[in-house]
Amino acid sequence: xxxxxxxxxxxxxxxxxxxxxxxxxxxxxxxxxxxxxxxxxxxxxxxxxxxxxxxxxxxxxxxxxxxxxxxxxxxxxxxxxxxxxxxxxxxxxxxxxxxxxxxxxxxxxxxxxxxxxxx
Amino acid sequence: xxxxxxxxxxxxxxxxxxxxxxxxxxxxxxxxxxxxxxxxxxxxxxxxxxxxxxxxxxxxxxxxxxxxxxxxxxxxxxxxxxxxxxxxxxxxxxxxxxxxxxxxxxxxxxxx
Numbered sequence: 001x002x003x004x005x006x007x008x009x010x011x012x013x014x015x016x017x018x019x020x021x022x023x024x025x026x027x028x029x030x031x032x033x034x035x036x037x038x039x040x041x042x043x044x045x046x047x048x049x050x051x052x053x054x055x056x057x058x059x060x061x062x063x064x065x066x067x068x069x070x071x072x073x074x075x076x077x078x079x080x081x082x083x084x085x086x087x088x089x090x091x092x093x094x095x096x097x098x099x100x101x102x103x104x105x106x107x108x109x110x111x112x113x114x115x116x117x118x119x
Numbered sequence: 120x121x122x123x124x125x126x127x128x129x130x131x132x133x134x135x136x137x138x139x140x141x142x143x144x145x146x147x148x149x150x151x152x153x154x155x156x157x158x159x160x161x162x163x164x165x166x167x168x169x170x171x172x173x174x175x176x177x178x179x180x181x182x183x184x185x186x187x188x189x190x191x192x193x194x195x196x197x198x199x200x201x202x203x204x205x206x207x208x209x210x211x212x213x214x215x216x217x218x219x220x221x222x223x224x225x226x227x228x229x230x231x
Contacts, residue, residue: 035220044122045157045165045208045222062217100170105155105210105220107176109164 002026002108004096009113016086016117022079022096022110030054030074033099035106036081038092038115047105048094049081064090086117123148123209123223130229136197139226141209142190147221149190153212156185156194160205168207169194196228204230 008020020036036048049070050059058070069082079096093112100107124142131137141148141156148154154172157165167176169185172192182197192211196203209223 037222044225045210047210047218047220047222050219059219095164100155100167100176103151103153103212104170105153105212107155107167107170109166111164 002098004098004108004110006094006096006110006113009094009115011116011118012086013119014087014117017082017084018086018115020081020083020094020096020113020115024077024079024096024098027098029072029077033057034070034072034079035097035099036068036070036079037095037097037106037109038090039095039112040089040092043092046092051079083115086115088117091115091117123211123221125207125209125223125226127224128227128229130231131196131199132231133199133201135199136195137199137228139194139196139207139209139228141192141194141211141223143192143211143213143221144190146215147211147213148187148192148209150214151212152187154185154187154192155210156183156192157208157210158203158205159208165208199230201230204228 003025005023051070067085071080095112096110097106098108156169159165172187173185207226213221
């Protein structure tokens with residue numbers, strides 16, 4: 001069974017930093033592309049970032065480009081999101097999500113971790 | 120790149136069928152057969168219901184079906200049940216230079 005467990009969320013001041021982690025199990029992590037998707041309170045889903053299985057291809061949404069960095073450690077079956085220069089509008093539940101197939105939107109999701117940016 | 124357009128709400132009585140639309144452009148929904156649909160109950164993570172326009176993952180009820188015509192994809196729920204009450208989102212691969220995947224605005228399904 002595919003399992004994705006996020007951690008690292010919390011309260012941070014505007015301009016601060018936070019690093020999210022996602023522990024994967026139940027599948028061969030090194031064979032799949034991964035994503036981060038967020039959902040602001042009471043709002044819809046927003047794709048944030050993508051990393052290919054070998055880390056050779058990385059994409060970011062314009063809203064986070066230059067501030068967020070996605071990475072992975074295939075030896076540790078882990079996905080990360082380093083978030084810098086955080087803004088109030090980054091407040092959201094952040095989901096770790098595995099691709100379902102090439103070019104197909106994410107098919108497996110973690111339970112999410114809440115990031116709150118506030119002074 | 121804007122979000123895909125979905126109706127804000129759709130409702131139906133138990134046993135009825137409802138359809139949720141998801142309208143995009145030729146750069147996303149209309150250009151690729153990589154449309155997915157998700158069900159999200161309050162406080163829960165999204166659950167994949169349909170992938171690649173019309174395919175159901177293992178374990179998803181055959182009451183859920185997907186289709187596409189031009190720039191609009193659709194999710195149909197037949198034999199509506201109380202547990203189908205949830206938010207539903209579509210998503211598509213996009214050739215936009217600013218995004219990889221685009222999500223829909225979301226539809227609240229109410230079972231009357």
